[in-house]
Amino acid sequence: MGATFETIVFGVLAMFIIVMSVLTVTTGRIVRSATYLLFVLLGTAGLYFLLGYTFLGSVQIMVYAGGVVVLYVFSILLTSGAGDKAQKARRSRLFAGLVTSVAGAALVLFITMTHHFVPATGNEIPVETGINNIGRMMIGSGKYEYILPFEAVSIFLLACIVGALLIARKR
């Protein structure tokens, strides 16, 4: 019962994400595109929650849905593209893009479906990692511990802040 309920929820979330992502890229107005992006990100967070990765899901909502989409909306308003309707792309371009995307999608789906995935041995139900464990792994320096990426990402963030400030400086 749990399994089928999981599957249904997964199916609903998946449909939601797919529809919303298609709408993101096909809508004419850009604010709507940002909104649909928000919904896609929320759907993804839902998927994470379904997988049992609550921390990941929370981070997704906080950073992506809360930070990035807000950033997009601000920048859309700053560049005053809010009211315009996007111009229709040339037929040939649309067609080429559509064909390539569909073909690519088909190819990748084909590979994915036909690949024989070896499921994990041991059918235990995975226990969710506690946040204190995550924290400990984040700053641990042993094998499978992530102090190095952590520090690297923090420096990267610093660089990005400085860079963004420099780029967008008022002359």
Add this chain to the structure above:
Amino acid sequence: MMFAGIYGFFTRHNMLAMLISVELMLNATDINFAVFNRFLFPAMKEGYFFSLFSIAISAAETAIAIAIMINIYRNVRSIQTKDIEDMKW
């Protein structure tokens, strides 16, 4: 989602829309990593942390990209792709 993002990257005229498509692509890969981790290697946490860091980095990269867009808007007064097609020579 990935191919929706690819389609959007090719077809959109507004550069911010292109960036939104890039976000879609990144998001898709994050899901991919998380799912593989969950179903193929449940005892490990590699994919989980990869997705975590990827989210962080995507956000940072988006910020930079938007800063550049703002700069372009200041100079060219437009963020349509057809207005930034001139190459140097």
Add this chain to the structure above:
Amino acid sequence: MSHRAAGLVGTLTLGAVAAMSYLTAFLYFTAPRLADGTFATLIPVNFEWLPFTSTLSIDMGVLLDPISVMMLIVISTVSLMVHIYSFGYMKGERGFQRYYSFLSLFSMSMLGLVLATNIFQMYVFWELVGVSSYLLIGFFYTRPAAIAASKKAFIVTRFADLGFLIGILVYSYYGGTFSFHPDSSMLMAGGAAMMPLALGLMFIGGAGKSAMFPLHIWLPDAMEGPTPVSALIHAATMVVAGVYLVARMFPLFIVYAPGVLHIVAYVGAFTAFFAASIACVQSDIKRVLAFSTISQIGFMMVALGVCTSLDPNLGGLGYMASMFHLFTHAMFKSLLFLCAGCIIEQVHSNEMSAMGGLRKYMPVTHIAFLIACLAISGIPPFSGFFSKDEILTASFNFSPIMGWVMAIIAGMTAFYMFRIYFGIFWGTENKELHEKLHPHENPLTMTIPLVILAGITCVAGFIPFGQFISSNGQAYHIDIELSTALTSIIIGVVSIALATFMYVRPTQPVADSLARKFKELYTAAYHRFYVDEVYQFITHRIIFGCISTPIAWIDRHIIDGLLNFSAWSAYATSDSIRSLQSGRVQQYAFVFLLGALALILLLIL
């Protein structure tokens, strides 16, 4: 002052050269003879210049033997006279220094030619002489006629030199060496059969330089150059290079190619007759002298060609006669040209219509010209009589027909020379021109060479030439055979009398009526028997039209077209792939994706 310094330097240098050549000749000919009675062949310098194989190489060196020492004297004397004369003649001309430098270049080349130790060195200097001639004929390069003439001279002689070069190569291949004594073992092994071909080809080269028919066309046109140049190059030295070549190869001709030698004689005889007949009707005095030169060189070739053996007593007399005539002819022909230069300087024209009656104004020139005319006509005691007599003797020894033909040509020579003598100094005077120009005697720099050369012409006949030069090197005593001598004197005197009768008075009724009666012959001879037109036809219609034009078309359209096509295709290709670099990021990403998909396909298939 500086440009005259060039003339002084040139003249003084050549004076030194002349002094040294006289000294050389004196030492050479007074040194005791070798045991077999010949003069020693001295090679003071000979070094290997370009080796081809271990046995075949081109050397550069100096060869002294009787004919080269004689040529030394001839060349340096005439060149010195021309240098002194040019000081006055070319005074005030633009390019005075250039003129003297070219004269020196020419003297160097000619001396190198006669002193060559091997045939290839001779060829090198042969070409140098040709170049000097080109430069000097085209000296007045602003005149189109002069440029055309210099080109014609160079191209015709170069064309003949092609035969010369092939002859040299055949000779060296079958004879094993470039020197004048081929390897006897190689000759025995079969080379001897190719010797006639090699020597015949070499003669073709000599025929071009010496203006034998049909390669004579350049010499009359070469008179566009300054007159001293004509005196030096086209009377005394360069044009005898061909005769010298045959004399140099004479032992080989006698032993291996006597047939070719006979061909030489026939060509020489025909040329002599042809040129003499044209000279009888020309009105430009320099052209008359040019054709006279061609005719006299024909005499020299005939003298060489009628030899049948190396022993002068048995048939080799022609060798000595030819060299003797070369010597005396150089002297009196250059004298004639220098006198012509004096006359042209005074009346500013080459045509006889501007002259006439000049004996009153230019006595020294008159006497010098008269002496030279008497010499060329073969009147004793002038030098021309002695040398021409020897040639006639040799021709009569060969065959009576050849002897009589040459005697008749000698008569024609006397006739046309006295025709122009009377035309210049007696005959119809162009009074109005002379009133305007006041012709007078030229300055000393121009008259002293005339006097010197006239003096040489008077005494050169008495040189015992046979003591120094003969076909086998032994001393040969020249005795004048009375019958031949009398025949030639009588023919000469009769021709002179005829010319006097026709041309000495102020009007020439006999000459004009003869010209009217034989109108076609007269016109043909006046136009030099249309040989130039034949050449023009062959070159323009046949060679240019049928051969050069298609080749030029192929070059311009096919070969250039090929290159143009490759350039165009590169351009078209790059134009078509230019759109890949469009500046549109989305297009780049599209291509990127396509590539990635293609790779994936490749990997799974």
